[in-house]
Structures are given as C-alpha cells and as structure tokens.
Amino acid sequence: MSNYHIKHLEEYFQVYRKSVQNPEAFWEEIAEEHFVWRSKWDRVLSWDFTKPEIKWFEGAELNITENCLDRHLPTKRNTTAIIFEPNDPKEEAQHITYGQLHESVCRMANVLKDNGIKKGDRVCVYLPMIPELAYTVLACARVGAIHSVVFAGFSSNALATRINDCDCKMVITSDGSYRGNKTIDLKGIVDVALEDCPGVEKVLVAQRTGGKVKMKKNRDLWLKPLLDNAYADSDAERMKAEDPLFVLYTSGSTGKPKGMVHTCGGYMVYTAYTFKNIFQYRDGDVYWCTADIGWITGHSYIIYGPLANGATTVMFEGVPSYPDYGRFWEVVEKHKVNQFYTAPTAIRALAKENLEHVEKYDLSSLKVLGSVGEPINEEAWHWYNNNIGRGKSPIVDTWWQTETGGIMISPIPYVTPTTPTYATLPFIGIQPALMDEEGHEIMGIQVDGRLCIKFPWPSIARTIWGDHDRYRDTYFTAYKNKYFTGDGALRDEVGYYRITGRVDDVIIVSGHNLGTAPIEDAINEHPAVAESAIVGFPHDIKGNALYGFVILKEIGEARVKDNLRKEINQQITEHIGPIAKLDKIQFVSGLPKTRSGKIMRRILRKIASKDTENLGDISTLLNPEVVKEVMDNAL
Numbered sequence: 001m002s003n004y005h006i007k008h009l010e011e012y013f014q015v016y017r018k019s020v021q022n023p024e025a026f027w028e029e030i031a032e033e034h035f036v037w038r039s040k041w042d043r044v045l046s047w048d049f050t051k052p053e054i055k056w057f058e059g060a061e062l063n064i065t066e067n068c069l070d071r072h073l074p075t076k077r078n079t080t081a082i083i084f085e086p087n088d089p090k091e092e093a094q095h096i097t098y099g100q101l102h103e104s105v106c107r108m109a110n111v112l113k114d115n116g117i118k119k120g121d122r123v124c125v126y127l128p129m130i131p132e133l134a135y136t137v138l139a140c141a142r143v144g145a146i147h148s149v150v151f152a153g154f155s156s157n158a159l160a161t162r163i164n165d166c167d168c169k170m171v172i173t174s175d176g177s178y179r180g181n182k183t184i185d186l187k188g189i190v191d192v193a194l195e196d197c198p199g200v201e202k203v204l205v206a207q208r209t210g211g212k213v214k215m216k217k218n219r220d221l222w223l224k225p226l227l228d229n230a231y232a233d234s235d236a237e238r239m240k241a242e243d244p245l246f247v248l249y250t251s252g253s254t255g256k257p258k259g260m261v262h263t264c265g266g267y268m269v270y271t272a273y274t275f276k277n278i279f280q281y282r283d284g285d286v287y288w289c290t291a292d293i294g295w296i297t298g299h300s301y302i303i304y305g306p307l308a309n310g311a312t313t314v315m316f317e318g319v320p321s322y323p324d325y326g327r328f329w330e331v332v333e334k335h336k337v338n339q340f341y342t343a344p345t346a347i348r349a350l351a352k353e354n355l356e357h358v359e360k361y362d363l364s365s366l367k368v369l370g371s372v373g374e375p376i377n378e379e380a381w382h383w384y385n386n387n388i389g390r391g392k393s394p395i396v397d398t399w400w401q402t403e404t405g406g407i408m409i410s411p412i413p414y415v416t417p418t419t420p421t422y423a424t425l426p427f428i429g430i431q432p433a434l435m436d437e438e439g440h441e442i443m444g445i446q447v448d449g450r451l452c453i454k455f456p457w458p459s460i461a462r463t464i465w466g467d468h469d470r471y472r473d474t475y476f477t478a479y480k481n482k483y484f485t486g487d488g489a490l491r492d493e494v495g496y497y498r499i500t501g502r503v504d505d506v507i508i509v510s511g512h513n514l515g516t517a518p519i520e521d522a523i524n525e526h527p528a529v530a531e532s533a534i535v536g537f538p539h540d541i542k543g544n545a546l547y548g549f550v551i552l553k554e555i556g557e558a559r560v561k562d563n564l565r566k567e568i569n570q571q572i573t574e575h576i577g578p579i580a581k582l583d584k585i586q587f588v589s590g591l592p593k594t595r596s597g598k599i600m601r602r603i604l605r606k607i608a609s610k611d612t613e614n615l616g617d618i619s620t621l622l623n624p625e626v627v628k629e630v631m632d633n634a635l
C-alpha cells in the first residue's frame, strides 16, 4: 500500500485513520519520501489555534521550484510541463518542456535579481494567462520573493489597494490581454493604479497584444530583451519551510481584501499530495484546469501541485465562449486531456447551449472531471456527467478555499462513490466538524451546521498580510480551537458532506468571492447615493447574482434613475471590476434596520430571492413600514 497514491476505498479509510491518529508521523513520511529538502525539519508540527500560530516542518529548508523543476530534469527534460493554449485557436499552442520551463524560470529569476528584487520582497503580478505568468510566479519563488498575483480582470483601484497593502516593489504586467474577441489595455490600468502606489520602483512589461503603451522612464522596462540577455541558469534560494511563498487576496465580508499568506513547505506538500490523488494523475496524462492563475485554484492546481508531480498542465488564455461554445471541448480533443477541472458557472453556461457544441468533439480521453468554487447544482452535475463524462468519468466536487491552500473535501475518483451535489469525504488529514450557533459540535449523521476544521493541515494560510488580529478574529474566534470556514454544510447518513453555501456576507458570483461591504462603499461614493445594501439572489448561470437596494439623496424621475443604474455599475467597475456589477438595482426610500441601526440583510435576501412567504418577525425593526414598500417594488 502506498500512502502517497490511494487507489481503493479500503486504502482511503486506512490512510485517513493514520493521518488523524498520528498526523505528525503521517505527514513526516509523505514529506520525507516525495520531496527534496535542503535540510530536514526539527519538528513536524507545532500549533496553537488561540494565538493563532501554525508551523509545519519547522527548521527545514527547501526551494519549491527545485521540487517543481530541477528534480524532474534527469527524467523529464523533454517532457511537456506546460501546454499553452492561446485565446485564438488559429494561433499555435506551445508545448513547454521541463527543460525549457527551467531555463525560462532561471532567466526570469536573474531578471528579478538584476532589477533589485531580493528574498522577502513583494512582487505584484498582473498578467493574462500567458507563459510569462508561470515564469514570473516560479521565478519569484526561486529567488525567495513573495508573489502577489492579482487577477487581470480587477480594476486599477482594486489593483492599487492590493499593491499598497503588501507594499510591492515591482509590478509585472503586459501591454494588453486577449479575452475572446476583446483586447484589454492592461498596461494602461497599471499606469492609473501606480499613480497611487509610491512604493513601486520597477514595472516589467511582457508583450502580448502589440498594443500601444506608454513606458515611463526609469520605471518601465520591456521584459523580452531582459529575458533574452539574462543568464539561463540560476541557483535557487534556500528558503525556510515557514517563509512566505505568496500572498493572495480574497474578499472578506467587511473591510479591505485579505492578503492570505501561504508558506513554502506545507503548501508544497499538501498541494502536491492532493493533486496526485484527487486527479489520479499518472505519468503521461494531460491535465487541464480552466481557472485563472489569479485565483487560488490556479496557484495550487495549475502551477504548484501539477509541477511538483512532474505533470503536464494546460494553461488556457481564452474563454469558454470564443470563438464558440465548443471551445473547451475542442481543446480537450486537441490535447487529449485526461483530467478536466472547471467551475459550475462555466458548466451551467455551456449546458444552456446546443449539445452539438459537445458532440462534434472526441472526448474519449477524459478520465476525471472536477468542479470547484461553488456548490454544483444537481442539473449541472448531471449534464456534466452525461454529456462530458459520458457516465464514465467520475466527477470530483472539490470543496476548499483560498485560505486552505488545497482541496479539503472531495471524492477520490475511482475510489469514493460519488453522489450529485456532495463533496463527499474529507481528504486525508482533514478533520471537519459541524457546529451549532451556540458553539457546540453537532455529532452524528443527517445533521447540518457551520463547517469548521479541528486540526491544522499543512497548507492552511498562516496569517493575513499585515493584520494577524484580523486573521484570528475572522477564522479562530467564532469557535474555540477551531478554524471557521464561513460555510454551512450538512452531513448525510453515510458521512458525506454537502456544502450549502456561505453563512456570512460573502457572495459567490460565477465562482468569485465578493464581499458586500466594498461594493457598498463603491456605490456610496456616487454623489447621488445616500446609502445602499447588497445581497445575493439565485441566478441560473452565475449561481448567485447581486441585487442592490439603494437610497438616493433626492428622488429623481424614472429616466434619471435608469442613467443612475448605469453610473452605479460604472462606479463598481472602476472600484472593483466588472465581476462585481449589480444585476438589479432597486431604489428605495429606506432599508429595514434593527433598533441598533444594523441593516437586516436577511429580509433583503428574501425579497431579492422572491421568497417573502415567511419573513419572520419584523415588528422589532426600527422601521417595519419600509418592508412593505421594498417588497411591493421589488424587481
């Protein structure tokens, strides 16, 4: 039996038992046998969820890029590491071998060093899904710089907030990006952001679209000539297991985005181990995750997890609808993809289109289908299973978070029997608990509660950049000695978990986490707006969409209001990005509030979802009369 690669259900139960009975011994064996370390740890784990402080493999030294690149060179120099599939299918795909990837990462590492980047510096990466993105992320890791990748759909405002929060010295971007038939001027967005970022000394610019850009003297440099002139080898920096590897921002229910900090050792071990098992990856397979590297799914399961296993991973620049709705399946056929990992929102969007888009292509290479980012509804699950998997490829519904670094609850394909909409069993080493609102653990089966994790796993985020108190308050104070996920879940009669959704003010729209507070802040800055409240409501494709209740300073005419709706969405686009735009905007004269002045979102959620049969007791509100008005005019 191999603890590293689980192939039978019996084995899963045995290994799981081991991993929770003696976690230190278990993870020590995995870490020792499957990774290269410059020096070994003094201690496998020390932890205290009250401080909170979590350390894995303390005292060990390594460089994650030696595990992702160098160690594969003797056997895989000519094996494809990354297949780059461009936005335009007429442009040829690139097959980047481990040898070539190693060389490009080394060159990039030298460029970083030549431009003043040292171990511990923060580098902001604002790039489309082009090979330079992978080179940059890995080069940061190689020199010990902390990468902060910002999804290239965020606005200049959102970018500036993230750059300043972790004090980046450098930004790496491109002239522009392609998304379907659109071209986006990324460098222009960076230029605007940097007007508010005094700490940024250098901007490196990759060329992708050939669009016109302004290069600022002494700050901006074209990347290509630097790479061409850089030395093609570079020693990897010795990193401590607990040194930060990257910061990645995620939305909170209040305040500014949280820079989750992941560290080198534990993150590497856990993402590699989960990748191997949850995708049942075998040498020679071609694996494709459609996420963007700007999100955690791309970090862990396009770059680090696959490369640590010497896998072939596809990087796709485009969108599922371009040039038509068959694009995903065309790519699957073209590269003979074996494992395919996407989000329910994409599945729902594609399921709405004609089946011919699927039937045209040979999907027989597929062995495993994955889903991530939000609950997958029954209809989408069956469509995916019947039409893409042809009933033969198990679906792994993987539940996890930016904070968890790797997949936490998921079937293991060909091992765990699947049930639609259930993420099924905790992965090896993961100890979930369901809690009631009084803070007690709910035992037994057929119960539901708030999902917590009782024991640390190697890739748990160690802090929020610059705000350890917020880290403690957000995740470790609601339930004593437990990590609180912010999600609700139920456990069925066989012990399978089904994630029911967020229990806080984070709304998941098309798989993207959006906090309500920053959107409300953006709207409230509009001169005509007095106050606003955002809630989610069910949407066929996006899962949830956003509904805004807005109080205007003065009541205007209908025509003016229509313009205002546009302006409010424009305001949101500028402050956050188009992903946070509102589907519905209702102007109201007041918002239902408690006597202490808190907006009763529960009531607004029900109104937005057209579920007003049972609003609960509203008599204790400060302004119960406003509920009827809001309800009568609901959109």
Ligand code: WTA
Pocket (backbone or CB within 6 Å): 250, 295, 296, 297, 371, 372, 373, 374, 375, 376, 397, 398, 399, 400, 401, 402, 403, 423, 485, 486, 487, 499, 500, 501, 502, 508, 511, 512, 513
């Ligand atoms: C939700 C994405 C149901 C959940 C990896 C979580 C899911 C949040 C699933 C984290 C799933 C993710 N089923 N819900 N399989 N996967 N979620 O940080 O609410 O972007 O807390 O990480 O997405 O989103 P994040």
